[in-house]
């Protein structure tokens with residue numbers, strides 16, 4: 001992937017199947033020992049003409065490809081479409097619409113929509129590690145059905161502060177670390193505290209606003225409250241990190257996506273969270289190519305860490321799920 005820094009370069013690079021092959025091999029079987037994804041056997045033969053391996057163990061579907069066992073498996077689209085699509089999804093700061101994606105890849109909008117959704121699904125943070133240290137928790141409203149709505153009306157609904165047609169999103173952000181965002185059924189105590197406990201390690205410093213639903217968390221967390229009716233920050237006690245994330249999220253939704261049905265919202269949350277969690281920072285100067293390889297490692301089930309990536313050691317972390 002050296003020398004591939006822009007979308008245009010990525011599209012040209014992946015138009016050559018050998019380059020797709022090389023990268024997928026590096027991620028899936030970095031030692032070059034190909035194993036059957038169905039049974040784990042290493043007695044396999046590569047049939048170059050069909051770009052598949054044949055497994056000699058007796059089971060159904062004895063051949064497999066580079067796509068087998070990944071989210072690309074049952075799709076007729078080639079890696080030459082999937083890999084640039086992934087590049088686009090993870091590197092467009094405010095997200096990308098299926099129209100743009102379709103145009104860039106030369107596929108129909110419907111196909112692009114399907115691809116983007118599948119990629120977002122693959123980018124879901126497994127949530128293996130709880131957030132710890134200093135953690136902000138907050139919730140926000142996202143406008144529901146924005147389709148067939150005048151722009152100003154859509155804007156009002158998406159950035160407004162409440163209403164019955166809105167979807168409620170809960171977020172937790174570890175300062176200097178990761179964010180998690182998820183759709184919740186209500187802002188009631190049980191709904192929000194369940195999410196806090198699901199994502200935040202007991203004993204962490206927890207910062208929230210004065211919403212009563214967060215009351216009672218002090219038994220598990222060093223919980224401090226900022227009352228937004230009075231001020232927005234009191235030293236470390238604020239939720240500004242999440243405010244920043246919400247504004248990125250809303251900008252993406254109102255600016256890029258014509259409509260986000262509540263049912264699909266969680267996918268957009270995952271996509272925006274992935275970009276946020278893999279953004280370039282001073283300690284973590286990721287470029288588009290790095291972000292793409294990290295995402296691809298997640299998709300192929302061989303999760304790389306940034307340290308591994310930048311050490312140019314492409315051996316994955318041990319599987320955690």
Ligand SMILES: [Zn+2]
Nearest residue numbers: 036039055057
């Ligand atoms: Zn097999």
